[in-house]
Amino acid sequence: xxLQIGLSSFVLASPFSDSDLSVASDVSSMGYEVLEIxxxxxxxxxxxxxxxxxxxxxxxxxxxxxxxxxxxxxxxDPEIRVKGIAYLKECIDLASAVGSPFVSGPMYSTTGKTRLxxxxxxxxxxxxxxxxxxxxxxxxxxxxxxxxxxPLNRFETDLINTLExxxxxxxxxxxxxxxxxxxxxxxxxxxxxxxESITKxxxxxxxxxxxxxxxxxxxxxxxxxxxxxxxLKTINYSGWVVVESFLPTVAEIARAVSLWRPVAPSMDYxxxxxxxxxxxAVTASGL
Amino acid sequence: MLKYAYNxxxxxxxxxxxxxxxxxxxxxxxxxxxxxxxxxxxxxIRTALDAxxxxxxxxxxxxxxxxxxxxxxxxxxxxxxxxIKGNVDHxxxxxxxxxxxxxxxxxxxxxxxDIKQEWAWAVEGAREAATYAxxxxxxxxxxxxxxxxxxxxxxxEQSIAFVDEVDHPGIGCMADTFHMSIExxxxxxxxxxxxxRLAHVHFADSNRAAPxxxxxxxxxxxxxxxxxxxxxxxxxxxxxxxxxxWGVLSGAGAPEFLDQYTEESITYMKNIERELGLL
Numbered sequence: 001x002x003l004q005i006g007l008s009s010f011v012l013a014s015p016f017s018d019s020d021l022s023v024a025s026d027v028s029s030m031g032y033e034v035l036e037i038x039x040x041x042x043x044x045x046x047x048x049x050x051x052x053x054x055x056x057x058x059x060x061x062x063x064x065x066x067x068x069x070x071x072x073x074x075x076x077d078p079e080i081r082v083k084g085i086a087y088l089k090e091c092i093d094l095a096s097a098v099g100s101p102f103v104s105g106p107m108y109s110t111t112g113k114t115r116l117x118x119x120x121x122x123x124x125x126x127x128x129x130x131x132x133x134x135x136x137x138x139x140x141x142x143x144x145x146x147x148x149x150x151p152l153n154r155f156e157t158d159l160i161n162t163l164e165x166x167x168x169x170x171x172x173x174x175x176x177x178x179x180x181x182x183x184x185x186x187x188x189x190x191x192x193x194x195x196e197s198i199t200k201x202x203x204x205x206x207x208x209x210x211x212x213x214x215x216x217x218x219x220x221x222x223x224x225x226x227x228x229x230x231x232l233k234t235i236n237y238s239g240w241v242v243v244e245s246f247l248p249t250v251a252e253i254a255r256a257v258s259l260w261r262p263v264a265p266s267m268d269y270x271x272x273x274x275x276x277x278x279x280x281a282v283t284a285s286g287l
Numbered sequence: 288m289l290k291y292a293y294n295x296x297x298x299x300x301x302x303x304x305x306x307x308x309x310x311x312x313x314x315x316x317x318x319x320x321x322x323x324x325x326x327x328x329x330x331x332i333r334t335a336l337d338a339x340x341x342x343x344x345x346x347x348x349x350x351x352x353x354x355x356x357x358x359x360x361x362x363x364x365x366x367x368x369x370x371i372k373g374n375v376d377h378x379x380x381x382x383x384x385x386x387x388x389x390x391x392x393x394x395x396x397x398x399x400x401d402i403k404q405e406w407a408w409a410v411e412g413a414r415e416a417a418t419y420a421x422x423x424x425x426x427x428x429x430x431x432x433x434x435x436x437x438x439x440x441x442x443x444e445q446s447i448a449f450v451d452e453v454d455h456p457g458i459g460c461m462a463d464t465f466h467m468s469i470e471x472x473x474x475x476x477x478x479x480x481x482x483x484r485l486a487h488v489h490f491a492d493s494n495r496a497a498p499x500x501x502x503x504x505x506x507x508x509x510x511x512x513x514x515x516x517x518x519x520x521x522x523x524x525x526x527x528x529x530x531x532x533w534g535v536l537s538g539a540g541a542p543e544f545l546d547q548y549t550e551e552s553i554t555y556m557k558n559i560e561r562e563l564g565l566l
Contacts, residue, residue: 114531116531154528155433156435161528188493189469191494191502192500213470214469214472221472222471258396260396260434260438260441
């Protein structure tokens with residue numbers, strides 16, 4: 001796999017469905033090589049339709065999860081944990097059927113759960129995440145798929161905020177096909193140093209999402225892109241880099257989005273200019 | 288040369304006398320006081336301030352769900368104006384010059400009614416508060432919060448538009464580097480755009496820890512403050528890495544936010560001032 005640039009479906013339509021796949025030709029003509037499809041509602045998507053759109057437009061497909069309150073592998077409620085596991089297995093089946101090397105996202109909890117737990121309760125929640133993600137990871141391995149776990153900033157989760165915590169979680173799960181998805185928006189809030197956090201977790205980095213500090217067009221804000229890509233160069237990252245932002249209409253993870261004002265002139269502008277900027281930054285870094 | 292305060296909110300539940308003694312020990316001239324006048328009487332705070340030769344710079348208002356300037360409930364809106372006026376009185380009693388204002392309850396992220404109506408209520412309430420403040424020699428500072436804490440004013444340019452609409456000498460803008468690190472595209476540019484409207488500043492690094500503990504470059508920010516001839520106080524409002532910061536502070540707290548960050552913060556910022564030839 002060589003480094004290729006993708007676009008998140010959260011920029012295009014939400015919840016993304018088979019009928020939205022007509023945008024694949026736009027995504028491809030903008031120069032993207034990967035379409036990342038976020039599975040808000042699995043019933044709205046089929047592998048056949050995705051594969052057809054991907055083949056027609058010469059796109060690769062990345063599968064990403066969206067973790068609303070009804071699907072949470074570390075919930076206090078066992079029924080919701082079961083639903084969380086079942087949802088992830090559905091995503092894995094789809095990933096396997098559309099050739100996505102992994103299922104990515106903050107799959108250890110529901111997005112927006114930021115409780116202040118005492119240490120014992122926190123450990124209990126983490127243990128649930130570890131055990132259930134190990135089960136899911138083992139299932140994924142049988143399908144030839146990996147898990148790319150995404151740390152989120154403090155306002156979106158209380159469980160895994162930094163790459164370091166993500167690595168700890170991966171070590172506890174202890175499966176070769178389980179690693180991390182890193183996202184510049186969250187890193188801008190939580191990491192002390194982009195370079196150090198990336199080099200220290202290098203062998204776990206499966207996938208990369210890029211977003212500006214305000215979720216606007218990459219290159220228009222404060223993220224230290226040169227440092228970020230030169231750190232990826234240092235670890236010889238050769239995976240995908242997906243441009244992510246959100247339409248204000250995202251349902252499943254509304255809290256995560258929290259976008260109250262336009263962060264770019266339009267989503268089309270964000271997709272076009274973001275790709276251009278990221279492609280140039282990748283080239284400049286020597287990746 | 289900047290003036291520094293440390294926000295007493297950061298010290299959580301410890302007695303205010305200990306907090307004020309600590310800022311004095313590490314070379315601060317000011318302290319920022321939590322806007323809960325009924326919890327700690329002004330006279331007690333005043334005694335501690337005088338004993339340590341520390342001034343109160345500002346009152347940091349706490350916007351709980353029943354203190355919401357844009358609530359759809361008119362009595363909550365009225366209560367909020369009264370609460371801010373109470374903080375103005377507290378400021379006067381302590382000799383502080385600033386009371387902070389954010390027009391929404393903290394962590395409320397959805398409007399209750401049409402957002403234009405909410406903005407109009409916010410302008411109306413802020414104007415009443417500003418008038419009262421101005422009459423008492425105090426200025427209201429409008430603080431943008433990041434998207435996870437509020438939906439109405441997230442970015443400094445929105446605070447500027449708000450202050451211009453209120454159009455009263457008793458109100459100005461406020462800049463908090465942690466929120467700006469999430470929301471603004473260009474922090475120094477935003478400060479220059481605010482210019483004389485800038486009434487108050489909160490410092491925290493990109494991860495809300497002490498400056499130097501994250502990755503924010505404070506040098507352009509200090510240069511911008513120099514260029515606009517900012518004469519207010521810069522208060523360190525450092526908070527733990529949690530969605531529920533009140534929960535952390537009212538619970539066990541976080542030990543590094545006490546002596547360690549109090550000392551580091553002022554040292555770090557004074558070094559930047561020294562490098563820029565401001566000290």
